[in-house]
Amino acid sequence: MMNRILFGWLLVLLAACQTEPQEKPDEYYLKYGDSLSAVAFQTIRGALQTAIADSGIEKAVRYCQLNALSLTHQFNTDSIKISRLAERYRNPQNQLTAESQPVWESYQSAIATGDSLHSVIVRTTHQVDYYKPILLQAMCSSCHGQPDSNIPASLLSVIDSLYPNDLAKGFSEGELRGVWQIRFQLP
Numbered sequence: 543m544m545n546r547i548l549f550g551w552l553l554v555l556l557a558a559c560q561t562e563p564q565e566k567p568d569e570y571y572l573k574y575g576d577s578l579s580a581v582a583f584q585t586i587r588g589a590l591q592t593a594i595a596d597s598g599i600e601k602a603v604r605y606c607q608l609n610a611l612s613l614t615h616q617f618n619t620d621s622i623k624i625s626r627l628a629e630r631y632r633n634p635q636n637q638l639t640a641e642s643q644p645v646w647e648s649y650q651s652a653i654a655t656g657d658s659l660h661s662v663i664v665r666t667t668h669q670v671d672y673y674k675p676i677l678l679q680a681m682c683s684s685c686h687g688q689p690d691s692n693i694p695a696s697l698l699s700v701i702d703s704l705y706p707n708d709l710a711k712g713f714s715e716g717e718l719r720g721v722w723q724i725r726f727q728l729p
């Protein structure tokens with residue numbers, strides 16, 4: 543009888559030991575995601591600033607079209623995938639997914655109630671998703687701001703010819719432009 547009870551406890555302990563070492567807390571993914579998104583953001587913004595300085599803002603749009611996705615994906619590994627997603631997207635490959643929609647809506651309700659926006663972790667069985675809000679800065683307005691005041695007419699026509707179905711104009715400084723999504727695949 544005693545042995546059976548002990549054996550039962552041993553099974554419980556073993557099960558606990560097998561799952562626990564794999565489980566990393568949300569803080570781990572929040573830190574990891576914060577550093578990866580910061581590096582990716584600096585890389586994209588830096589490349590864009592160089593393109594604008596070298597060849598002017600109109601050619602920089604074309605540069606962005608050719609390079610934005612590969613600049614974002616260059617930090618991917620077998621188990622980590624980085625994306626920029628938006629409800630009002632310029633490139634349809636960046637549109638919100640079914641999984642990111644609820645996070646987007648939670649950011650919208652936070653904005654409506656005047657709360658600040660934070661990075662969040664969403665877990666499913668095989669993956670951990672990190673999200674971080676992307677806010678519009680002053681330097682983004684020439685390509686994503688108000689068509690009648692922020693975007694020069696010649697630039698507007700370049701954007702519209704490269705992206706005939708563009709939804710990513712009309713943003714104001716500080717507005718929620720999109721989200722970083724970093725997907726960590728669990729073993």
Ligand code: HEC
Pocket residue numbers: 587590599602603604606607608610611626627628630631632633634636676677678679681682683684685686710719720721
């Ligand atoms: C020179 C023009 C230009 C500037 C300046 C610019 N962007 Fe963009 N942005 C683009 C283009 C073009 C795309 C589409 C890239 C593609 O086709 O993959 C884009 C895509 C994006 C996306 C991905 C979602 C989507 O709509 O496809 C986000 C998010 C974004 N920009 C945010 C910003 C932010 C934040 C800034 C300022 C730090 C900024 N952009 C500055 C031209 C610009």
